[in-house]
Amino acid sequence: MKIAVLGTGGGGRAHAARLLELGHDVYVGTRDIEATLARTEPDMMGNPPYKQFLADHPGITLLPFADAADAADFVINGIDGASALKALTAIADRLTGKVLIDYAVPYLYNPQVEHPWPTPWGVMPRLDPCDTDSLAEQIQRALPQTKVVKAFVTQEQDTVVNPKAIGGGDHTMFVASDHADAKQTATDLLKAYGWTDILDLGALVAARGMEMYGHMHAAIGMALGMGNHFGVKIVR
Amino acid sequence: MKIAVLGTGGGGRAHAARLLELGHDVYVGTRDIEATLARTEPDMMGNPPYKQFLADHPGITLLPFADAADAADFVINGIDGASALKALTAIADRLTGKVLIDYAVPYLYNPQVEHPWPTPWGVMPRLDPCDTDSLAEQIQRALPQTKVVKAFVTQEQDTVVNPKAIGGGDHTMFVASDHADAKQTATDLLKAYGWTDILDLGALVAARGMEMYGHMHAAIGMALGMGNHFGVKIVR
Numbered sequence: 001m002k003i004a005v006l007g008t009g010g011g012g013r014a015h016a017a018r019l020l021e022l023g024h025d026v027y028v029g030t031r032d033i034e035a036t037l038a039r040t041e042p043d044m045m046g047n048p049p050y051k052q053f054l055a056d057h058p059g060i061t062l063l064p065f066a067d068a069a070d071a072a073d074f075v076i077n078g079i080d081g082a083s084a085l086k087a088l089t090a091i092a093d094r095l096t097g098k099v100l101i102d103y104a105v106p107y108l109y110n111p112q113v114e115h116p117w118p119t120p121w122g123v124m125p126r127l128d129p130c131d132t133d134s135l136a137e138q139i140q141r142a143l144p145q146t147k148v149v150k151a152f153v154t155q156e157q158d159t160v161v162n163p164k165a166i167g168g169g170d171h172t173m174f175v176a177s178d179h180a181d182a183k184q185t186a187t188d189l190l191k192a193y194g195w196t197d198i199l200d201l202g203a204l205v206a207a208r209g210m211e212m213y214g215h216m217h218a219a220i221g222m223a224l225g226m227g228n229h230f231g232v233k234i235v236r
Numbered sequence: 237m238k239i240a241v242l243g244t245g246g247g248g249r250a251h252a253a254r255l256l257e258l259g260h261d262v263y264v265g266t267r268d269i270e271a272t273l274a275r276t277e278p279d280m281m282g283n284p285p286y287k288q289f290l291a292d293h294p295g296i297t298l299l300p301f302a303d304a305a306d307a308a309d310f311v312i313n314g315i316d317g318a319s320a321l322k323a324l325t326a327i328a329d330r331l332t333g334k335v336l337i338d339y340a341v342p343y344l345y346n347p348q349v350e351h352p353w354p355t356p357w358g359v360m361p362r363l364d365p366c367d368t369d370s371l372a373e374q375i376q377r378a379l380p381q382t383k384v385v386k387a388f389v390t391q392e393q394d395t396v397v398n399p400k401a402i403g404g405g406d407h408t409m410f411v412a413s414d415h416a417d418a419k420q421t422a423t424d425l426l427k428a429y430g431w432t433d434i435l436d437l438g439a440l441v442a443a444r445g446m447e448m449y450g451h452m453h454a455a456i457g458m459a460l461g462m463g464n465h466f467g468v469k470i471v472r
Contacts, residue, residue, distance in 0.1 A: 212452065215448055216390075219442040223438060235468070
């Protein structure tokens, strides 16, 4: 299939590399191709320059956001939570009729503007929206002709694309959407990644809990220690 | 040991019954003993009148909040999230020097006042505080001489006191506190209940994620269907 991955961060790279490995045509969308290729230093998360990633993964096509969406059967949103709504709204016409799998957490990172809260492990961003709305619902409202499905967000990036790397894959992935076919698209992709326990949380309103789980996910990660990967399983 | 359980709802009953079974002296605290014993109808959650519960569990001592706290080596807070801070602050002197295990979720239930949000399964309360503070931290700030530990909140009430009822007990319980001895008290109790995987999430700030997990917990519960119990396991 032709699959677009919007965003060049760690999550987007994990999906792009795995989709390529699975034999798909992968179109990665970025805001500014020249700027993306011009970088020679690791990004703020320590990822090597994207030019290096492309050299290591021949076959990935780098395009502007709009053209990547245009080329694809469905789209994975890997744009960071603070930028996603604006960036996706700007290419709304290219996303018409398509499934958009969103895994962003709406963290606000700017300490001058956004009043982050201190934690034992330093400063953590706060969530906006939170509790009474979700980023996924904001995107769905802004793009009524697109079929938004929330997924991936409750697991580590590398685990999402390769669940069997932890506990033999015996853990749980969640999906939520107001569109049954969008959930099916996400579920088919997840099965291709290796997921066997995929729990349908119902309508997109469930994205609130999925995004708000971000703080719990961070706390568990810090408790286990950096580099000790983990998954979440619903035992029943 | 002498253990106080504040609150006469479903969670408080689960703890009181299990602690009695484990051979402890159980003091249940209530706002108004006469009112509690006068009820002849099930409460809003469908629990039978407390008088019936007491008759079925001889040995439990019902006392006013303050006297129950006074009688105990440590205290479990089973007062609902909307009332807990006020009720505990009112008996702050009786909780001085004691460990308080809190599992409340700060849900706001009043639809006239609190702007609940609609979900596929009806109307759900919103959380207050949320994201940048937690009820557990509010309680700790209001009761600086008490050692607050957050626990239990991420699992179903009946599962907390009997983890082996689901998946053979192979799931995870979390604790968070600014006081190591409070975490130890909660951990010892959890082990007595049957927990084997207890993950220390660090300082009480982690209670934010634990309380915010409430929406995810509700969504999972609704997805699995009423009466299908579940637990959360961190696979690593």
